[in-house]
Amino acid sequence: DAKTTQPPSMDCAEGRAANLPCNHSTISGNEYVYWYRQIHSQGPQYIIHGLKNNETNEMASLIITEDRKSSTLILPHATLRDTAVYYCIAQSNTPLVFGKGTRLSVIA
């Protein structure tokens, strides 16, 4: 499984887009990129995943670089309820192994 690197923390103003980066330079061809978030002591919540194409759903967009060595999760209009720890995971199979993630603070 590819190792991922995320900044430990980020701030974002409410209503602005939150762009969370993730490096996965050792990712292999069959490994997907997954994003989860965890709001204080709740169970982690699946957000989105992708292989090589950009993906969008009702929660977020996932932009994967052409060489697949990095990706960005975009929350288009961050709200206070988006304050959470965001985990980027790159692997091909279950089970998921979580790193330390990025603590996103959305500020009013």
Added chain:
Amino acid sequence: EAQVTQNPRYLITVTGKKLTVTCSQNMNHEYMSWYRQDPGLGLRQIYYSMNVEVTDKGDVPEGYKVSRKEKRNFPLILESPSPNQTSLYFCASSSRDPRLFGYTFGSGTRLTVV
């Protein structure tokens, strides 16, 4: 509603008294997994199961047992709990189809062993 249900939500027990934390999912998922979460250590996997009667150790399996006799249930058993098993536990399940893959987590069980 698609969900993973864990019980109990909170449990205080004494050292050595066997306990079981139940986990059930209603999505017909093949994959199920148990994690524990401790301050500063993040989410660590205890055991996982790829399908009925198939289980494997995760990163921190010592002191735990699991079984997968039916697809929907994946109980976590602590035969002789110790204080270092005080933690927040999460059960999760997922489809094996990578296009549909995405773990659904339960609400958590906060266990205190005294």
